[in-house]
Amino acid sequence: MNFPKDLKYTGTHEWVKFEDEKTAYVGITDYAQDALGDLVFVNLPGEGDEVASGEAFADVESVKAVSDVNSPVTGTVAEVNEELADEPQKMNEAPYEAWFVKVENISGCADLMDADAYEEYIKTCD
Amino acid sequence: MKLIFERSREGRGTAYLPACDVPERLPAGELRKAPLRLAQVPETEVDRHYSELAQQTHGVNKGFYPLGSCTMKYNPAVNEYAASLPGFTDIHPLQDADSVKGAEELCSRLERYLAEITGMDAVTLQPAAGAHGEFTGLLLIKAYHRACGNTARKKIIVPDSAHGTNPASASMAGFDVVSIASDAHGCVDLDALRAAVGEDTAGLMLTNPNTVGLFDPNILEITRIVHEAGGLCYYDGANLNAVMGIARPGDMGFDVVHVNLHKTFSTPHGGGGPGSGPVGCRQFLARFLPHTGGAESIGDVRSFGGNFLVAVKAFAYILSIGAEGVPLAASNAVLNANYMRVKLADVYPMAYDTVCMHEFVMSLEKLHHETGVSALDVAKAMLDHGIHPPTMYFPLIVHEALMVEPTETETKETLDDAIAILRGIRDAAQADPASMHEMPLHTPVRRLDEVGAARNPVIKYAF
Numbered sequence: 060m061n062f063p064k065d066l067k068y069t070g071t072h073e074w075v076k077f078e079d080e081k082t083a084y085v086g087i088t089d090y091a092q093d094a095l096g097d098l099v100f101v102n103l104p105g106e107g108d109e110v111a112s113g114e115a116f117a118d119v120e121s122v123k124a125v126s127d128v129n130s131p132v133t134g135t136v137a138e139v140n141e142e143l144a145d146e147p148q149k150m151n152e153a154p155y156e157a158w159f160v161k162v163e164n165i166s167g168c169a170d171l172m173d174a175d176a177y178e179e180y181i182k183t184c185d
Numbered sequence: 186m187k188l189i190f191e192r193s194r195e196g197r198g199t200a201y202l203p204a205c206d207v208p209e210r211l212p213a214g215e216l217r218k219a220p221l222r223l224a225q226v227p228e229t230e231v232d233r234h235y236s237e238l239a240q241q242t243h244g245v246n247k248g249f250y251p252l253g254s255c256t257m258k259y260n261p262a263v264n265e266y267a268a269s270l271p272g273f274t275d276i277h278p279l280q281d282a283d284s285v286k287g288a289e290e291l292c293s294r295l296e297r298y299l300a301e302i303t304g305m306d307a308v309t310l311q312p313a314a315g316a317h318g319e320f321t322g323l324l325l326i327k328a329y330h331r332a333c334g335n336t337a338r339k340k341i342i343v344p345d346s347a348h349g350t351n352p353a354s355a356s357m358a359g360f361d362v363v364s365i366a367s368d369a370h371g372c373v374d375l376d377a378l379r380a381a382v383g384e385d386t387a388g389l390m391l392t393n394p395n396t397v398g399l400f401d402p403n404i405l406e407i408t409r410i411v412h413e414a415g416g417l418c419y420y421d422g423a424n425l426n427a428v429m430g431i432a433r434p435g436d437m438g439f440d441v442v443h444v445n446l447h448k449t450f451s452t453p454h455g456g457g458g459p460g461s462g463p464v465g466c467r468q469f470l471a472r473f474l475p476h477t478g479g480a481e482s483i484g485d486v487r488s489f490g491g492n493f494l495v496a497v498k499a500f501a502y503i504l505s506i507g508a509e510g511v512p513l514a515a516s517n518a519v520l521n522a523n524y525m526r527v528k529l530a531d532v533y534p535m536a537y538d539t540v541c542m543h544e545f546v547m548s549l550e551k552l553h554h555e556t557g558v559s560a561l562d563v564a565k566a567m568l569d570h571g572i573h574p575p576t577m578y579f580p581l582i583v584h585e586a587l588m589v590e591p592t593e594t595e596t597k598e599t600l601d602d603a604i605a606i607l608r609g610i611r612d613a614a615q616a617d618p619a620s621m622h623e624m625p626l627h628t629p630v631r632r633l634d635e636v637g638a639a640r641n642p643v644i645k646y647a648f
Contacts, residue, residue, distance in 0.1 A: 099639035122635045123578040148322070149641065 060089045060181075063155055067131070068177035069169055074132040074155065081165050083132055084158040087119065090181050093152045095121040098147045103159060107135045110162060114134040117159050119150065134165040186237050186631070190646050193224040199231065241629045243573050249599050251525075253544045253576035253588025254348065254396060256426045256448035258518075263505055264498035265452060273497050278489035292490055295500045296463070301512065302421070304435020305465030309474045311491040315423060318443025318462030319354035319390070319555055321475060324483045325441055326388045326417045327358060328473040332481065336571060337389040338415065344373055346397060346580045348423055351390045360387055367582055371397035371537045373407050382414035392421040393437065394428070394542035396580040398522065398588075409439025417441065417470075425449045426592070427519055427543035430512030441466045450499035461495040517593035518543040521600060523590055528604045532611045533593045536583040544590035546583050552611070553585045556618040560585040563610055565632065566624040570606045 068083040072091035076084045089144075092098065100120035110116040110133060115127035138161035143149060149157040226234070244250070250257040267273070276285050276433035296308035312318040323341070330338045342363045349622065352362040365381050368374040372395065389411045394400045401407065408418045420439035426449045434442045446461040447454040454460070472481045476490070490496075506514060519542050524546040526535060533547040549560045564574030564587065576588040591600060614621050625631060 061505060097634060097636040120639075124581055148636075 060093065061155070061175040062089065062178050064174045066155065067075050067169060067171035068180075069129065069131045069171060070180065071129045073129060073131050075168070075171065076158075081134075081164060082137070082161065083134075084149075084161050085131060086158045087150060088129060088177070089154050090184070092151045095119065095126060095176045096123050097121055098150045101143045101147050101150065101159070103139050103141070103144065110134060110136060110160070112167055113144060117146055119147075128159065129169075130162070131169050131171060132162050132165045133167040134162040137161045137163040164181055187234075188646060189224040189226065189231075189234050190648075192230045192234060192443060194230045195225060197224070197227050197230075199228045201394065201586045206232055231562060243571075245594075248571045248573065249591075249595060249603050250573040251575050251589045251591045252573055253398075253546070253590040253604065254423060254579070255454065255576070256445070256543075256590060256592060257425075257573070258426070258448075258451055258592040259594035260451050260453050260498075261502065267501035268494045268497045273494060292372060292493070292496060293498050295503070298500075298503050301465055302429050302433065303420070303444060303465045304426075304433030304437075304439075305442055306468040306472035306510050306607045307474060308465040309476060309491075310461065310463045310464050310496050311475050311485065311495075312443065312462040312464055312489050313492055314447075314460035315421075315443060315445045315462045316350040316354055316465045316485065318445075319350055319419070319421065320357055321395055321462075321464045321483070321486045322441040322466070323354055323358035323360065323388075324442055324468050324486075325464070325473045326419065327360070328483050329417065329470055330387055332473075335415070337385055338485065339418075340385045341387055341547075341555065342389045342411070342416075343382050344391065344395070346371060346395055346582050347390065348392065348396060350589065351392075351421060355390065366536065371395065371399055371405065371582070372401045374407060375403055376411070378407060378410055382416060382447075383411060384415065386411065386416035388415045388417040388419055388440075389523065389594050390419045390421055390631075392424050393434070394424045394544075395539055396588075397546045397583065398424075398427075398541040398544040399455045399537060399539070400428070400432075400542055404437045406416075409451075412438065421447065422544060424483075427515055429515045430508070431515050435467065440470060444480050446495050447497040451502040452495045452498040459492050459495060461499070463491070463496075466488060492552060514593045515543075518591075521591040521593060522589070524597075525589060525600055525604060528600075529607060532586070532608055536586065545593075546580065547587045547589065548583050549585035549587060552614060556614055558614040558618050558621045560587050562621040562624060563587065563607075563614065566610045566613070566621060568625040569627050572603055 066076050068088060068090055074086050074088050098119050098121050102118045104116050110130040112130055112133045114130060116130040117128040119126055119128055140158050143157055171173045245257050245259050272287055276288055292310055299308045300306060312321045339361050340363050341360040342365055343351045344367055344368050345364050355362050363381050365377040366374055393404055411418050417440040418438055418443040420434035422442055422444040425444055429449060442465045443462045446452045472479055473483050475483055475486045521544055522541055522543050526541055534551060536546040536548045549563060553559050560577050564577050567574045578586055579588060
């Protein structure tokens with residue numbers, strides 16, 4: 060499994076990539092997509108929606124289950140990756156390219172792990 | 186097999202309908218311009234088509250069906266006999282009330298029996314299925330808080346082990362859902378519940394026994410905590426089969442209950458059932474029930490009295506097994522589940538290794554980790570042995586879950602066969618893991634493309 064060093068990770072298996080202190084992209088990790096199985100649907104927020112760290116802002120559906128996706132940061136949705144709605148398999152194929160939303164005006168964030176800490180963390184998840 | 190349209194040939198057919206002997210009065214603009222595109226097949230072909238479908242279908246009348254949480258018990262033929270009587274089939278809800286006294290009496294007696302079994306005071310037969318019952322029950326809770334002036338009570342608490350319909354119904358009814366984590370035993374975490382309740386609590390939704398097949402030992406404390414916070418307690422009757430005639434939701438402290446006639450009371454389940462999800466409540470909520478005509482009623486949730494012929498079948502079931510049979514069915518369901526659990530526990534680790542109620546949950550996580558064989562692979566392999574797989578990947582709090590509910594209507598021989606088959610599959614999984622990904626080998630269709638079906642469903646025939 061692959062955990063890029065330039066990303067930060069949450070305990071609920073989302074990644075966040077900061078462009079600067081106020082702007083970041085958010086998605087789900089390789090571990091998350093593997094545990095969920097083949098993803099068939101994603102429910103995304105709209106541009107301009109407020110998201111809060113630790114709270115659900117999207118949900119994903121696999122052939123097994125529907126799961127909430129929590130936001131690692133508090134801020135405003137600046138952009139939504141509409142491509143995922145048509146091609147949900149991208150979340151399985153390339154989880155770190157399949158960003159869900161770009162968040163701006165970030166005013167806070169959850170406890171985040173670096174790649175090494177997250178890799179240790181997921182060993183405790185099975 | 187062929188689709189019925191692939192059997193169709195222009196000009197063939199079976200015409201039994203007499204010519205129309207009354208004038209057609211529909212305005213020309215409302216009439217169909219082209220005939221319906223129906224398959225054109227003679228009766229022989231129709232019969233063979235449906236017979237072939239029936240042969241390829243797995244049902245309780247063909248084999249074992251331990252689909253956890255669904256209570257796939259046998260549907261006795263006497264139910265069908267009762268529901269085919271002309272006095273029940275050839276009536277209409279709008280005909281003169283004096284001419285349908287028998288049907289009315291059946292409904293009111295069934296309501297009384299369900300009230301007695303659940304410990305409730307009043308029952309409506311209107312809801313057409315379990316989730317519809319949940320929605321109806323939640324509307325009662327909403328109406329109650331509104332009548333009390335408590336419009337701030339907007340939150341419904343649901344444990345993370347709940348059936349997915351619980352949060353979905355709460356959301357449909359306009360509530361916000363608060364999910365609370367289960368404790369290490371799969372039951373409600375009392376501290377998490379205490380932390381979750383407050384002045385915004387509308388109620389709690391709970392299944393007891395819960396979705397891991399355990400009776401929550403703290404049930405009285407749970408309902409007390411919710412009541413003290415000003416909330417109401419909703420009992421999801423999905424698992425009532427484990428306790429019917431033995432323990433009553435009303436005595437556990439619940440205020441609203443739905444039961445699934447198509448699970449617990451042996452009416453057909455799926456395949457066009459239809460279902461029925463009567464809702465019971467305590468007296469202080471009765472004025473909000475649907476179909477009462479009262480000013481405070483939430484209004485109809487379905488036309489007339491619900492799925493009446495399903496009620497007839499459930500009524501026949503309760504009368505045929507009687508007051509002694511109801512608790513006996515429950516205790517045999519629990520016995521059968523525990524028999525299988527004990528005979529499988531050494532090869533399929535149990536998610537919660539303790540005496541269970543009507544169902545148990547195995548975790549195949551270790552097998553998956555060691556061999557790559559998943560719960561899905563084991564479920565598919567069972568198909569080759571003529572067994573419908575258990576519920577897979579549910580509840581979500583158990584990884585690689587297989588949830589087995591044998592029900593009370595299976596013989597010891599059937600259970601022994603299933604146990605031997607499951608043990609054999611596990612041996613095969615360890616000896617030749619790769620072959621397990623190919624299962625099933627002998628079914629009419631092999632592995633279906635679930636992902637393709639979800640992403641690009643083709644749901645109509647392309648003419």
